Amino acid sequence: MIVYLAGLALGQLGILFCLNKEYDTPMNPYLAEYPRYVWQLLAGVRSGMECRGAQQRESDIASYLNGAGSLRILDLANGRLRPQYTILRASGHQVYGIDMVNRPRFTGTDLAYRVARQIYAWRMGVSVQAAAAQTLVCGDVGRLPFPDNFFDLATSVAAFEHFLDVPAVVAELERVLRPGGLVWVLIHTFASPSGGHNVTFTEIPLRHLPEGVDAWDHLRKRRLPFHVPLNEWRKDQYLKTFARHFEVLKHYCLAREGEHLLTPEIQAELSDYSVDELTCGALVIVVRKAGGKVADGR
Numbered sequence: 001m002i003v004y005l006a007g008l009a010l011g012q013l014g015i016l017f018c019l020n021k022e023y024d025t026p027m028n029p030y031l032a033e034y035p036r037y038v039w040q041l042l043a044g045v046r047s048g049m050e051c052r053g054a055q056q057r058e059s060d061i062a063s064y065l066n067g068a069g070s071l072r073i074l075d076l077a078n079g080r081l082r083p084q085y086t087i088l089r090a091s092g093h094q095v096y097g098i099d100m101v102n103r104p105r106f107t108g109t110d111l112a113y114r115v116a117r118q119i120y121a122w123r124m125g126v127s128v129q130a131a132a133a134q135t136l137v138c139g140d141v142g143r144l145p146f147p148d149n150f151f152d153l154a155t156s157v158a159a160f161e162h163f164l165d166v167p168a169v170v171a172e173l174e175r176v177l178r179p180g181g182l183v184w185v186l187i188h189t190f191a192s193p194s195g196g197h198n199v200t201f202t203e204i205p206l207r208h209l210p211e212g213v214d215a216w217d218h219l220r221k222r223r224l225p226f227h228v229p230l231n232e233w234r235k236d237q238y239l240k241t242f243a244r245h246f247e248v249l250k251h252y253c254l255a256r257e258g259e260h261l262l263t264p265e266i267q268a269e270l271s272d273y274s275v276d277e278l279t280c281g282a283l284v285i286v287v288r289k290a291g292g293k294v295a296d297g298r
């Protein structure tokens with residue numbers, strides 16, 4: 001056990017090293033956060049958040065499943081750590097994932113992520129086998145390599161904000177879902193205090209801003225550079241786009257953040273946004289494809 005944990009710790013050091021090499025820029029604000037991130041991984045803080053998200057999804061969709069047990073599910077942009085893919089597979093569903101990172105590679109970064117996935121599985125109390133890449137596809141979410149009417153459920157966590165052609169993704173989701181199929185997405189919205197993805201990644205929700213950083217900098221002066229692609233979409237844009245293809249069953253803010261950062265001056269400057277939109281860190285949208293029930297025919 002001690003040897004195993006030592007191996008895990010070394011793997012984490014590998015992640016530090018590799019992430020640093022991959023993303024380091026003269027202004028990378030994240031470097032100082034890596035030790036905290038490693039602690040969060042080992043302590044199960046991050047896997048705990050994933051499990052709570054999965055429970056939330058289950059309770060949101062339960063009443064629309066008509067008793068269907070094992071589902072065919074697509075995890076859109078499963079990520080290198082594959083958290084929802086792993087949780088759903090461990091629950092007995094038939095799960096597929098698509099992401100541009102699903103390439104079989106053997107770099108130091110990939111090895112480090114493999115260790116991190118083992119830690120996730122350990123902390124979530126599921127078999128490491130559930131994280132295996134058996135049904136992962138490398139591809140663009142705007143062109144899904146799956147047949148029509150194939151999935152009962154599509155899910156996506158913290159990824160829609162990175163999709164640069166959301167209408168194409170939503171149209172593809174309609175195609176690959178069977179009639180009555182559901183979509184459950186969690187979006188880290190751009191209008192939230194951490195929506196620029198450039199302030200911190202170890203505080204979810206964001207509580208403290210780094211010294212010298214203004215709240216909602218990404219909606220105001222934009223002093224901090226962005227490190228990842230962001231579509232900068234607002235809540236209404238997502239809702240309208242989903243409504244073009246699906247029946248919107250519900251949408252709500254799963255996690256508030258930054259209410260204490262919203263001064264009257266900032267509110268006046270960002271008067272185009274509601275307080276609700278500015279302080280919602282995680283927007284959940286649940287939609288259904290017309291024409292059937294999930295339990296039909298399988």
Ligand SMILES: C[S@@+](CC[C@H](N)C(=O)[O-])C[C@H]1O[C@@H](n2cnc3c(N)ncnc32)[C@H](O)[C@@H]1O
Pocket residue numbers: 076077078079080081082083098099100101139140141142156157158159162163164
């Ligand atoms: C912040 S990560 C979230 C990953 C995962 N859902 C999670 O919760 O850990 C966003 C993911 O979206 C993927 N992504 C972004 N745009 C994509 C696209 N057009 N096609 C496929 N994957 C994409 C990235 O590769 C990345 O893995």
